[in-house]
Amino acid sequence: MKIFFKSSVVAFALFTLILACQRVPLTGRKQFVGLVSNEQMITMSFAEYKGFMDTSKVVSLKAKDAEMIARVGGRIKTAVENYLIQNNYSQVIDGYQWEFKLVESKELNAWCMPGGKVCFYTGILPICKDEAGIAVVMGHEIAHAIASHGRERMSQAMAAQGITQLGAIGAGVATGNQQVMEIAGQVLGVGSQLGFVLPNSRKQESEADKLGLIFMSMAGYNPQNAVDFWQRMAEAGSKSQKPPKLLSTHPADETRIADLKAQLPQAQKYYQVYSGNKK
Ligand SMILES: [Zn+2]
Known part of the structure; x- marks a missing residue:
């Protein structure tokens, strides 16, 4: 009886751990996400996004650049959604409300918050070039x-601090636990959500590079452009005294560019499929 009890406790713990993990689409990497639900993450994200947009100068969609951001975003979103639906990953985008905005800012930066809120700063456009x-x-x-x-x-940050659940989310923000609020601020804070705050971030960066190459290819953009972009980014960084914001969280070093080059052939296959379908 006692043995049975122990083994059922172990089984329960394992079961909980399995529930707390999921696999990343395309890379198949197993990740631990279970302490926060997608819904909770999106609720916090939308509150943070609204706060940012309310105090930012959003460029009108009538402007050519803002229209281009929305167009590129729409194309990649459609391609990604089709892939996720066809490969049984549609739960990843449950509750998403996509938006693609351009805001006036000299900073070289761009981000996508959980829930599909994408923002480009005008400062990064000259490096993007086209x-x-x-x-x-x-x-x-x-x-x-x-x-x-x-x-x-x-x-990960919650587990590291021994917090096992998020707590109530009220009026669009997490309430109660101060520690949790601080973690949410670090993860979601505009401009900091891409930073190397946690040790795992480097892994996430290269994963985003790999997926990003494939996503742009699925939408019909030649992935070779990624190598050219990061080279321009590295050049911009070496010219300026204060490194651009995006570079402080996304070093355009030789390793990154070499990794991108190595991943090009796989991405090119998606690009060819897209091009083939267009003919
Ligand atoms: Zn990144």
Whole structure:
């Protein structure tokens, strides 16, 4: 009886652990996300996003650049959603309300919050150079969201502090636990959600690069543009005294560029399928 009790406790613990894990689409990497639900993450994300947009200068969609951001975003979103639905991953985008905005800011930065809220800063446009360059950044940022990197980091940070559940979410924000609020601020805070706050971030960066290459290719943008973009980014970083925001969290070092080059052939296959379908 006692043995049975012990083994059932172990089985229960294992079962909980399995529930707390999921696999990242395309890369198949197993990740621990269970301490925060997708819904909770999105609720917090939308509150953070609204706060940011309310105090930012959003460029009108009538402007050519803002229209281009929305167009590229829409193309990649459609391609990614089709892939997720066809491969039984549609739960990843449950509750998503996509938006693609351009805001006035000199910072070289862009981000996608959980729930599909994408923002580009005007400062990064000269480095993007054209539509394909925007697709590089768009693919990468959307990849962070699709790979549930925010939930993963939130769950890891909570586990590290011994917190086993998020607690109530009221009026669009997490209430109660101060520690949890601080973690959410670190993970979701505009501009910091991409930072190397936690040790796992480097792994998430290269995963976002890999997925981003494939996502842009699925939407019909040549992935070769990613190598060119990161080379321009590295150049911009070496010229400026204060490294651009995006570079402080996304080093455009030789390793990154070499990794991208190595991943090109796989991404090219998706690009060829897209091009073939268009003929
Ligand atoms: Zn990133």
